[in-house]
Amino acid sequence: MKINIKDYLFRLAHLLFIGLIVVQFLPDQSGGDSYSNYLIGFAVAAEILTLALTAFISKKESRNLFLDIVGFIYAFLILWTLATSKLNLLNPSLFPPFGKILAQFGTDWQKILINIKSSVGIILQGFLLACAVAVPLGLFLGWAARAGNAATYLSKFFSSIPPIVYIPYGIALLPTFRSVSVFVIFLASFWPVFAGTMSGVLNVDKRIMDSAKVLNVSKPELLFQVILPASLPQIFLGCNQGLSVSFILLTSAEMIGARDGMGYYVKYYSDFGDYTRTITGLLVIGIVVIGVTFLFNLFQKRLLKWR
Amino acid sequence: MSTNKIEIKNLTVQYAEKNKQFTALHDVNFNVSQGEFVSIVGASGCGKSTLLSVLEGIYQNFQGEILIDGHPLEGTGKERGVVFQHYSLFPWMTTRKNIAFGIKQVRKNLSKTERLKIADEFLEKVGLGDFGNKYPSQLSGGMQQRAAIARALAMDTDILLMDEPFSAIDPKNRVILQELLLKLWEGTGDTPETRKTVVFVTHDIDEAILLSDRIVVLTSHPGTVSEIVAVPFARPRNRSELVQTLEYNKFRNKLLSLFYDDITNKIGGEEVVL
Ligand SMILES: Nc1ncnc2c1ncn2[C@@H]1O[C@H](COP(=O)(O)OP(=O)(O)O)[C@@H](O)[C@H]1O
Numbered sequence: 414m415k416i417n418i419k420d421y422l423f424r425l426a427h428l429l430f431i432g433l434i435v436v437q438f439l440p441d442q443s444g445g446d447s448y449s450n451y452l453i454g455f456a457v458a459a460e461i462l463t464l465a466l467t468a469f470i471s472k473k474e475s476r477n478l479f480l481d482i483v484g485f486i487y488a489f490l491i492l493w494t495l496a497t498s499k500l501n502l503l504n505p506s507l508f509p510p511f512g513k514i515l516a517q518f519g520t521d522w523q524k525i526l527i528n529i530k531s532s533v534g535i536i537l538q539g540f541l542l543a544c545a546v547a548v549p550l551g552l553f554l555g556w557a558a559r560a561g562n563a564a565t566y567l568s569k570f571f572s573s574i575p576p577i578v579y580i581p582y583g584i585a586l587l588p589t590f591r592s593v594s595v596f597v598i599f600l601a602s603f604w605p606v607f608a609g610t611m612s613g614v615l616n617v618d619k620r621i622m623d624s625a626k627v628l629n630v631s632k633p634e635l636l637f638q639v640i641l642p643a644s645l646p647q648i649f650l651g652c653n654q655g656l657s658v659s660f661i662l663l664t665s666a667e668m669i670g671a672r673d674g675m676g677y678y679v680k681y682y683s684d685f686g687d688y689t690r691t692i693t694g695l696l697v698i699g700i701v702v703i704g705v706t707f708l709f710n711l712f713q714k715r716l717l718k719w720r
Numbered sequence: 721m722s723t724n725k726i727e728i729k730n731l732t733v734q735y736a737e738k739n740k741q742f743t744a745l746h747d748v749n750f751n752v753s754q755g756e757f758v759s760i761v762g763a764s765g766c767g768k769s770t771l772l773s774v775l776e777g778i779y780q781n782f783q784g785e786i787l788i789d790g791h792p793l794e795g796t797g798k799e800r801g802v803v804f805q806h807y808s809l810f811p812w813m814t815t816r817k818n819i820a821f822g823i824k825q826v827r828k829n830l831s832k833t834e835r836l837k838i839a840d841e842f843l844e845k846v847g848l849g850d851f852g853n854k855y856p857s858q859l860s861g862g863m864q865q866r867a868a869i870a871r872a873l874a875m876d877t878d879i880l881l882m883d884e885p886f887s888a889i890d891p892k893n894r895v896i897l898q899e900l901l902l903k904l905w906e907g908t909g910d911t912p913e914t915r916k917t918v919v920f921v922t923h924d925i926d927e928a929i930l931l932s933d934r935i936v937v938l939t940s941h942p943g944t945v946s947e948i949v950a951v952p953f954a955r956p957r958n959r960s961e962l963v964q965t966l967e968y969n970k971f972r973n974k975l976l977s978l979f980y981d982d983i984t985n986k987i988g989g990e991e992v993v994l
């Protein structure tokens with residue numbers, strides 16, 4: 414394969430990278446940005462990574478998409494730099510130079526890691542527990558069609574209650590913040606996963622059921638080798654919904670009553686007016702949510718690769 | 721001497737529609753002998769699928785009597801293999817897993833490796849030797865039907881029930897599949913005693929003539945048997961030679977006129993899509 418240099422090097426993303434570096438050397442308005450080295454370091458690392466990755470992405474569309482995303486990030490950083498340290502258009506305590514945020518990662522990473530571990534641990538525990546109960550229950554109730562129809566209405570009622578209102582009751586019920594959070598996340602993810610499983614089971618294509626019938630498959634085989642895989646797409650729809658609700662819920666809960674967790678980190682430092690850490694926390698939450706969702710999607714793609 | 725494999729006596733099927741009954745089949749009577757290939761032809765909506773779903777054991781709320789090997793039919797059974805027009809295969813299993821899963825249902829004593837080995841043999845027979853690890857969604861419609869036929873044959877049931885298995889396939893591939901099925905079925909035995917008994921639904925006259933020993937013509941509203949015609953061509957048959965003969969074309973015209981007469985009588989000479 415002949416590598417077309419133009420395809421790889423003379424791209425808007427790379428021009429924006431150069432722009433970003435150049436902008437850092439413009440004179441400061443805001444009395445000196447001692448953090449621009451962090452941003453330069455970050456940009457160089459990002460650029461090297463981008464160049465390395467684009468060499469590996471063989472599909473042209475994917476490569477373009479990737480470069481476009483990188484380009485947007487560079488453009489955003491250029492604007493940020495101009496608006497803060499270079500032109501001083503924004504309140505520097507609310508909008509710290511981006512390098513300062515990066516530096517914060519450097520000093521706080523251990524604290525951040527502990528908080529991530531706490532948040533993700535609670536989510537996984539509550540969410541996986543919910544899946545472990547909701548999927549078998551939905552499978553059996555959906556299979557017993559009459560019970561399933563009734564349960565569909567009940568689950569509609571319960572899933573219509575915004576799960577955040579379970580928190581006060583959870584606090585009365587359970588001793589620790591952690592157990593309350595797991596409980597609330599369990600409830601929040603239970604209903605979408607349960608409803609997804611049941612609608613999957615109740616809507617298995619009649620032709621597939623006929624196919625299973627004429628093969629005389631046994632009851633357990635029908636349930637686990639036919640109905641379960643046939644419902645899997647719907648089950649995953651419910652799981653995705655449960656997972657995203659879980660994140661919203663946990664970070665909100667952490668802002669109310671926790672001593673750990675990403676929501677706590679954000680709230681705690683914003684109470685002190687430390688908006689550098691607040692923004693750092695926001696970015697970390699974004700990265701964590703994307704990371705967890707990405708891994709979950711990989712798992713889903715694997716199980717649904719037959720589609 | 722031929723023995724009756726399937727006996728259909730006074731079969732009537734009424735579907736319940738909003739506060740009235742719709743008669744899909746009315747007083748259908750015919751037998752299928754051991755080792756015989758019988759096609760059911762008729763216009764769309766005349767009750768072919770209904771008849772087959774009764775034989776499959778899926779539709780049980782019928783009136784009349786169905787005997788298989790002289791015993792009343794009770795639901796689905798391991799002596800009957802089925803190929804549908806769509807979704808015979810499970811989309812989440814690879815083709816060889818699909819076939820092995822079918823084999824497992826009729827031969828519980830085989831190990832997993834033995835089942836997969838048989839699956840591979842039959843995939844080879846239908847020309848899908850290299851496609852065992854593909855999922856149905858990765859195959860063309862024709863390949864999916866090949867795999868479905870492979871599964872039905874691998875299950876080695878006495879009876880094969882096929883409901884328009886080739887109707888959704890493009891004409892060129894349909895001909896190839898017809899010839900494949902003809903070859904495989906004629907290959908299941910030299911005499912009726914050893915051959916598989918097949919009930920095959922189609923609305924394609926040429927397909928019915930090429931494959932069948934007898935053709936049952938259904939008329940619609942309600943579905944009744946209007947005619948049962950024996951196909952007078954010797955086996956083994958060769959499609960390209962057969963279709964050039966005068967006898968073939970005479971026979972074909974006779975069947976077509978049976979077909980059109982019925983429909984034009986019923987709806988008064990409007991244009992008909994078969
Ligand atoms: N489950 C059902 N309920 C009510 N009517 C049905 C049902 N299945 C089929 N029918 C009707 O019975 C008639 C025969 O249908 P079918 O056996 O599918 O015909 P074919 O396979 O010959 O096209 C059609 O008019 C169809 O609308």
Ligand SMILES: [Mg+2]
Nearest residue numbers: 768769770884
């Ligand atoms: Mg039909």
